[in-house]
Amino acid sequence: MSRLSITTLAQLPADITPPAYDRAAVTCGVVHIGIGAFHRAHQAVVFDDALNAGDLRWGVIAASLRSPGVRDQMQPQDGLYTMLVRDGATERARLIGAVRHVIVAPEEPQALLAALASPDTHIVTLTITEKGYKLDPATGMLNESDPQLAADLISLDSPQTAPGYLVAALALRRAAGLAPFTAISCDNLPHNGARLRNAVLELARRHDAGLADWIAEHGAFPETMVDRIVPATTPEDIAMQTERLGVEDRAMVKTEPFLQWVIEDRFCNLRPDFGAGVQLTAAVAPWEEAKLRLLNGAHSGIAYLGGLAGIDHVHEVLALPEARHFVERLWDEAETTLSPPAELDVAAYRRELMARFDNPTLRHRTRQIAMDGSQKLPQRLLAPIAARLEAGQGIDALSLAVAAWIRWQAGRDxxxxxxxxxxxxxxxxxxxxxxxxxxxxxxxxxxxxxxxVPPELAEDAQLNASLTHWLTMIETRGAKGALMAFVSR
Incomplete structure (x- = not known):
């Protein structure tokens, strides 16, 4: 079977439209670190929109800091891939051409540095998951016990971490008389821009105080909030898409119709005229907080309780009335801790989230969401717990979700x-x-x-009692039994 590529475009069905721009004329104004399914279904689509609108400065050079897997999927396809947008019985396919090249950083560290230091590069985006920033979850400071970060603290000749690459590249730009790029974290971290900025400045200061001062004065690290559900692609998805296309697409992604990207309007270099789905704002934090505590907090609770119950997908968990009740109660608790922007109708947002969770065609796996829980729980569940305890409010639903995470550590459903x-x-x-x-x-x-767990929660008697109650319930009656007990409270 032939692979999707420039040479096989003519073989595609008529309902799959190729990019409307000349890819050979595209300049790469974006470097993305952490190429994966989420980027290909989110930021790459936004930059593809800019290219389709006629601004050819926004091609993407992507990089993996670890595995060559995505490079090996995309390179034989000339960077082309299809994005399937699934909503119930409806499915639409779009060909994305914004990603022009994929670098595997451990194999070509200098190639990534050259891309970051290029005068064509105006924006650097990152989706490296919470652990990729090499920050201590409790303090927000650099985690110096991490061996890769420890190496970057010694030398940045061949960086090993995302902060290391940014610092080394910014040093090259400063030496060449270029402005910094705007660095945009697109991960689910509270105050992600400030955290990225602090990581970069701290690492830079360990090597060159003058460089750190230059970055602090001239650089930009806007806060952002990204939202789109992107389940992992399965071999069955690829087989079905191959049958539909007539060529094999190993880099395909599947997603939902919803796309949101809220960006603090703080850039130190050029930016595109962003189109649909992107909102520039003076304050991202209220949007970010609502997403982390409502969408992501519910997702974590669903993932651990559903996973323990042996349920594979989010929509299958929510087919249980008791699980649906739990999610609504968790939202009731989390909502009281929010300071939503005027543009956000929380009741409507909750209804929209439930409809997205119910989408059966996404087949979003509970075990995919359950990954890296130690990095996610502080902002998704422990932060709203702290806020409610301070206000003298109950934490039943939130603590049930955390108890399920504790039980998850046993590695046995x-x-x-x-x-x-x-x-x-x-x-x-x-x-x-x-x-x-x-x-x-x-x-x-x-x-x-x-x-x-932050210090202010470690000694809290109410949290201790609630977690002990729900963990006991899960261990003795199982996750489904605990959910039934939750309904009856």
Whole structure:
């Protein structure tokens, strides 16, 4: 079977339209670090829109900091891939051509540095997951115990981390008399722009105080909030798309109709005239907080409770009335901790979220969402818990979600089937829980785990009691039993 590529475009069905621009004339004004399915279904689509609108400065050079997998998917396809937008019985396919080249950084560190330092590069976007910033989740400071970051603290000749690449490239731009690029974190971190800026400035200052001052004065790290559900592509998806296209597309992505990108209007270099789905604003934090605590918080609760119950997909979890009730109650609790912008109708947003979760064609896997929980829980669940405790409010739903995460660390679901706990702190968490014999002991071990739990929560008696209650319930009655008990409270 032939692969999707420039030479096979003529073989595509008539309802799949190729890019409306001359790809050979495109200049790459964007470098994206962390090429994966989410970027290909979100930011790359936004830049593809700009190219289709006639501004050919916004091609993308993408980079992987680890695996060559995406490069090996895309390079034989000349960077082309299809995006399937699924909504119930409706499916639309669009060909995306914005990604012009993929660099595997460990193989070609100098190529990535050259792309970042190029005068054509105006924007750098990042989707490297929470752990990619090499920050301590509790303090927000650089995690100097990380071996890759430790190497970058010694030398930036061949960087190993995203902050390392940014600092090294900004040093090259400064030496060449170029303006910095605008660096935009697109990960689900609270105050993601400030965190990226602090990581870059701290690392820069360890090497060159003058460089750090230059970045602080001239650089830009806008806050952002991104939202689109992008489930992992399966071999079955690729087989179905191959049958539809008549050529094989190993880089395809699938997603929902909804796309949102809220960006703080703070750029130090050129930017495109963003189109549909992008909102420039003076304050991203209220949007970010609502998304983290409503969409992402609910997703985490669904993932751990559903995963423990042996349920594979989000929409299947929500087919249980008791799970639906739990999500609504979690939203009731989280909503009281928000300061939503005037443009955000929270009731309408909640209805829209439930409809998105119910989309059966996305087949969003609970185990995909469950990854890297130690990096996600502080902002998704522990922050609203802290706010409600401070206000003297209950935390039943939020603590049930956290208790499910604690139970998830056992690596065994309610039927006894095993799974990998995919988390950068999995070994440390397992060590902390190893000698805990009772639910109360396990809760105490987690509350004292300061890499995840902030100090103000560690000694809270109400949280301890609530977590112990729900963890006991999950361990004795299973996740479904705990959800049924939650309904009856």
């Amino acid at each position: 309610d039927e006894g089937d095993t799974y990998k706990v995919d988390d950068p702190l999995a070994a440390l968490l397992a060590g902390a829980l190893e000698s805990a014999r009772t639910p109360s002991d396990r809760v105490a071990a987690i509350l004292s785990f300061d890499a995840v």
